[in-house]
Amino acid sequence: MTVKVSKPEFNLRSKLNEIGGKVSYENMPTGSIIQQRIAKGYGTGSTSHTSTSFQPIPQFEMEFAPRLPNSLIKIEVQLQYWLSDADVSNYAVFTVYRDGEVNLSQIPVSLDMNASYTGTSNTYGIWFGANRPIANYNDSAVFRVFDKPHTTDQIIYKPYSRLYASGRLYWNWGSQHDSMVISEIKQW
DSSP, rough: OOOOOOOOOOOOOHHHHHHSSOGGGGGTTTTTTEEEEEEEBSSSEEEEESSSOOOOOOOEEEOOOOOOOOOOEOOOOOOEEOOOTTTTEEEEEEEEEEETEEGGGGGGGOOSSSOOOOOOOOSSSSEEOOSSTTTTEEEEEEEEHHHHEOOOEEEEEEEEEEESSOEEEEEEEBBBBEEEEEEEEEEO
């Protein structure tokens, strides 16, 4: 015996047209990228500092306004750096600050927000060692930090750097590519 089953035809395009052609940010699935901003360019000459406290990296920041207050923000930075020749036992330490006040490598961010960071003020940040045996070889730092700002107001994200020990840290030499990517990720 043959059984014939029929069901109504489903047309995705007509369904999208019914809801206005777009899925609202609130209705997007968890984990969806809601928006993304990209800044990239070439250095126009090196800058440096000798500080063991975090200092802003000049001319490298991005304004960002989250569309949902509970989104996870992922910030990825890629930049060129090197240390003075005598710094073979040194480290370049990088992070990103929110609005010049909140060090994002210093706050716990997890999906359940129950995580804790057990480092000290001397260990906060993402560490990159000097090249051995010659510290003044150019190197690339690629790092990622996360934020949950709980706002839809405009935020300024800016990379910062410091030295582990005394010496001189350089970055952004001419014609080298640097970039920063900020992604807003939908949470439940």
